[in-house]
Amino acid sequence: MKSIQSNIKKAKKYLDKNHCIAVPSETVYGLAGNAYSDISVKKIFNLKKRPMNNPLIVHYFDINKLKKDCHINDNFIKLYNEFSPGPITFVLKLKKNSKISKFVTNKQNSLAVRFPKHKLFRSLLKNLDYPLAAPSANISTRLSSVKASDVNEEFGLKIRYILDGGRSLIGVESTIINLLNEPVILRLGGLDIYKIEKTLKKKILIKNNFKKKIAPGQFPLHYSPGIPLRMNAKKPKKNEAFVLTKKRKVSYKNYYYLSKKNDLKQSAKNLYSLLRKIRNDGYEMIAVEKIQNKGIGKTINDRLHKASKY
Ligand code: AMP
Numbered sequence: 001m002k003s004i005q006s007n008i009k010k011a012k013k014y015l016d017k018n019h020c021i022a023v024p025s026e027t028v029y030g031l032a033g034n035a036y037s038d039i040s041v042k043k044i045f046n047l048k049k050r051p052m053n054n055p056l057i058v059h060y061f062d063i064n065k066l067k068k069d070c071h072i073n074d075n076f077i078k079l080y081n082e083f084s085p086g087p088i089t090f091v092l093k094l095k096k097n098s099k100i101s102k103f104v105t106n107k108q109n110s111l112a113v114r115f116p117k118h119k120l121f122r123s124l125l126k127n128l129d130y131p132l133a134a135p136s137a138n139i140s141t142r143l144s145s146v147k148a149s150d151v152n153e154e155f156g157l158k159i160r161y162i163l164d165g166g167r168s169l170i171g172v173e174s175t176i177i178n179l180l181n182e183p184v185i186l187r188l189g190g191l192d193i194y195k196i197e198k199t200l201k202k203k204i205l206i207k208n209n210f211k212k213k214i215a216p217g218q219f220p221l222h223y224s225p226g227i228p229l230r231m232n233a234k235k236p237k238k239n240e241a242f243v244l245t246k247k248r249k250v251s252y253k254n255y256y257y258l259s260k261k262n263d264l265k266q267s268a269k270n271l272y273s274l275l276r277k278i279r280n281d282g283y284e285m286i287a288v289e290k291i292q293n294k295g296i297g298k299t300i301n302d303r304l305h306k307a308s309k310y
């Protein structure tokens with residue numbers, strides 16, 4: 001308990017000085033900085049090598065802290081009451097007098113906000129008098145981090161501090177919903193869209209192409225292990241690692257299990273760390289067996305599809 005408090009204090013000290021640190025969350029680890037500080041926010045983009053026109057998600061302790069920066073609406077309140085804190089990000093209208101750095105939003109008048117559930121992240125946010133901009137703690141286009149050692153592998157000594165909160169329980173990023181007008185899903189994620197539809201009592205459109213925000217000609221590659229990956233494979237080719245979700249009668253050295261029981265939640269939790277392991281084991285190609293396209297399986301397929309653009 002004492003060490004938790006002293007770690008939070010240490011994290012706060014770095015953030016107060018405009019440094020970036022890594023923070024644990026239930027989705028994936030974040031690379032966090034003071035969202036009100038231009039200096040901190042620019043550091044995040046530089047460290048990640050992220051294009052400045054790809055806006056960041058800002059993390060708040062609760063709705064009271066959010067109200068300083070954003071206008072809220074009925075759909076937001078319904079979803080916030082049901083799913084926050086948790087793996088859902090809301091795009092809301094930014095208030096004119098908000099102190100959010102213009103670099104966070106790429107000068108737009110909307111802001112993506114989330115209320116993370118991880119205990120350490122929450123107690124950190126509670127102790128700060130500013131919200132945290134925190135994209136995933138990885139080099140742009142690469143695999144997200146789900147534990148402290150992944151963050152180390154991505155950034156090494158370039159970041160000052162990692163608040164170690166163990167392994168991320170969900171393992172994939174948040175679901176993003178735009179609530180500026182009629183609700184629209186912008187990114188599939190850790191929260192099943194079906195649950196959102198049930199709460200709002202209507203079918204929600206999915207529009208997850210980001211043509212407008214991504215510079216022309218920019219590669220749609222994302223979530224990549226840095227080696228070629230193919231989906232819906234029946235069997236591996238020579239020298240390929242084979243990623244499976246159900247136990248096979250015979251296993252070979254190149255067989256890697258996301259789950260042995262075809263459990264989609266467990267597969268999502270293991271996704272990024274398994275792909276990282278395969279690359280670190282020296283494989284140069286990955287084949288993934290067909291993954292059921294339902295629930296969080298849709299999110300897994302979305303990530304694999306983007307990773308396959310290598
Ligand atoms: P990441 O931080 O890597 O998890 O990615 C954040 C995602 O949120 C990106 O896909 C952004 O395009 C999206 N995003 C952030 N802010 C906004 C916004 N104001 N409007 C629409 N999408 C946003």
Ligand code: MG
Nearest residue numbers: 135136144173
């Ligand atoms: Mg990311």
